[in-house]
Amino acid sequence: MDTSDKTITCRAAIAWAANSTLSIEEVQVEPPKAGEVRIKLASTGICGTDDHAIKGLLSAIFPFIPGHEGAGIVESIGKGVTSVKPGDKVLTLIIPQCRECSSCLHPKGNFCEKQDVLPSSGLMLDGTSRFTCKGKKIYHSFRTSTFTEYTVVPEIAVAKIDDAAPMDKVSLISCEVPTGYGAAVHSAKVTHGSTCVVFGLGGIGSAIVMGCKASGASRIIGVDINEEKFPRARALGVTDCLNPQKFKKPVQQVVMEMTGVGADFAFEAIGLSDTMLAAWDSCHRSYGVCLIVGVAPLNSKLSLDAPMIVSGRTMKGVCLGDYKTRDCIHHLVTDYLQNKINIDPLVTHQLPFDQLHKAFELYHAGKTIRCILLF
Numbered sequence: 001m002d003t004s005d006k007t008i009t010c011r012a013a014i015a016w017a018a019n020s021t022l023s024i025e026e027v028q029v030e031p032p033k034a035g036e037v038r039i040k041l042a043s044t045g046i047c048g049t050d051d052h053a054i055k056g057l058l059s060a061i062f063p064f065i066p067g068h069e070g071a072g073i074v075e076s077i078g079k080g081v082t083s084v085k086p087g088d089k090v091l092t093l094i095i096p097q098c099r100e101c102s103s104c105l106h107p108k109g110n111f112c113e114k115q116d117v118l119p120s121s122g123l124m125l126d127g128t129s130r131f132t133c134k135g136k137k138i139y140h141s142f143r144t145s146t147f148t149e150y151t152v153v154p155e156i157a158v159a160k161i162d163d164a165a166p167m168d169k170v171s172l173i174s175c176e177v178p179t180g181y182g183a184a185v186h187s188a189k190v191t192h193g194s195t196c197v198v199f200g201l202g203g204i205g206s207a208i209v210m211g212c213k214a215s216g217a218s219r220i221i222g223v224d225i226n227e228e229k230f231p232r233a234r235a236l237g238v239t240d241c242l243n244p245q246k247f248k249k250p251v252q253q254v255v256m257e258m259t260g261v262g263a264d265f266a267f268e269a270i271g272l273s274d275t276m277l278a279a280w281d282s283c284h285r286s287y288g289v290c291l292i293v294g295v296a297p298l299n300s301k302l303s304l305d306a307p308m309i310v311s312g313r314t315m316k317g318v319c320l321g322d323y324k325t326r327d328c329i330h331h332l333v334t335d336y337l338q339n340k341i342n343i344d345p346l347v348t349h350q351l352p353f354d355q356l357h358k359a360f361e362l363y364h365a366g367k368t369i370r371c372i373l374l375f
């Protein structure tokens with residue numbers, strides 16, 4: 001049946017209020033307007049950013065449909081859309097690429113100003129959501145919303161991928177893989193023989209470890225308060241696992257003592273100012289590079305020891321591995337298909353969408369690296 005131009009009724013998960021349990025509801029999804037794409041989702045991962053948003057720590061407006069790490073097939077397109085067509089396999093992009101703003105036009109920038117991650121963009125309120133439930137407007141999350149059978153996304157936040165891509169897995173390449181693997185290989189450009197420390201061994205931290213290993217790091221120190229994460233982290237390349245709760249001294253001091261001089265590269269993949277500080281303090285004073293990947297709660301602040309900044313360390317924030325999303329992320333799918341990167345160890349669980357609550361239970365119990373929901 002041709003559904004284009006028609007409102008589609010389907011199942012979606014709604015966060016009605018901060019910290020509430022998601023509920024699966026019947027929603028109406030309007031057809032895409034000019035410059036928009038309606039996607040039938042095949043799979044979506046549960047990312048730490050979704051958990052932050054559901055808890056009310058980010059800029060999401062309730063009620064909203066969470067999720068951003070999605071893979072699906074284009075169902076229909078709005079006027080003026082040229083880069084994708086119905087039937088194309090695509091990934092949703094939490095950071096779009098408009099190719100017009102100052103970030104997109106700069107050779108290094110990727111944090112497109114048309115993103116919806118930071119409240120300053122103000123886009124959350126611009127009425128771009130195409131969802132209603134029981135007659136009530138439902139907001140989107142990060143302009144993507146993938147915990148739904150169908151979503152409507154701006155064309156600038158859609159990446160066409162290889163027709164051969166396995167749709168039950170490649171959703172990870174929408175966020176986790178470029179974010180983590182990309183932070184190491186593309187942003188930090190981790191060097192052969194270097195020492196790295198990764199704070200947080202969840203989905204993103206695990207992909208960072210993969211990137212450090214692929215770049216030839218000789219020592220990778222993994223830090224997490226959940227020791228259940230350690231065996232999988234070791235299998236991915238972590239050489240030393242640290243649980244900060246097992247030490248009387250700050251973990252950054254432990255890293256300094258283990259390495260003698262500090263790490264060449266430190267990555268924070270948790271999203272807390274304390275662990276960001278610990279990552280900074282774990283780096284070599286002169287040439288250490290600290291990459292902040294975790295998204296901290298709104299209005300939290302980071303306080304650095306000001307006199308120590310002069311010694312030369314670098315701190316850098318990084319979103320989706322600094323990739324210009326529409327130009328680059330589809331190459332990671334091709335790399336996966338050509339066995340140049342292996343994302344399979346990052347997929348620890350796959351569950352049907354209607355087992356969303358079980359998936360979140362597993363996530364909150366710290367059992368998953370990534371759990372993928374299948375439609």
Ligand SMILES: NC(=O)c1ccc[n+]([C@@H]2O[C@H](COP(=O)([O-])OP(=O)(O)OC[C@H]3O[C@@H](n4cnc5c(N)ncnc54)[C@H](O)[C@@H]3O)[C@@H](O)[C@H]2O)c1
Binds near residue numbers: 052225293296318321
């Ligand atoms: N910058 C980006 O482009 C980007 C993209 C995706 C996710 N993120 C952010 O990355 C962070 C991690 O996301 P994820 O999907 O890996 O989440 P996750 O929940 O899978 O992983 C977080 C890990 O941190 C550990 N942890 C929690 N508190 C800790 C503490 N105090 N000390 C040590 N370890 C601790 C947890 O046990 C868990 O293993 C989140 O803040 C998320 O918002 C950023």
Ligand SMILES: [Zn+2]
Binds near residue numbers: 048
């Ligand atoms: Zn994500």
Ligand SMILES: [Zn+2]
Binds near residue numbers: 098099103104112
């Ligand atoms: Zn832009």
